[in-house]
Amino acid sequence: VADAAVLVLVLHHVGDTMRVLREARRIVKAGGPVVVIDMVRHDRGEYKHSMGHRHLGFSDAGIKEQLITAGFSTATYRELPRMVEAKGPGLFVAVGR
Secondary structure (H helix, E strand, O other): OEOOEEEEOOHHHOOOHHHHHHHHHHHEOOOOOEEEEEEEOOOOOHHHHHOOOOOOOEOHHHHHHHHHHOOOOOEEEEEOOOOOOOOOOOEEEEEEO
């Protein structure tokens, strides 16, 4: 059993995100956090072909719903500040407990 799990820029590459979130929930002790850092929802469809993305990011409501469905009792979401020179989509941090 782990105290916490961190998924950094993983979920947008995975077809079955629920399977990953459920497994993270399974390995973390009760009440422990699973932290997800990933891309906010975007419309850059070319990323699917050029970089193998399976999802074009995640919305606030969408990732929180997935965390709750995966068995977490709470889910939070916050967009991270964007760097002015950043060219890619923005990032968020979500936490399921």
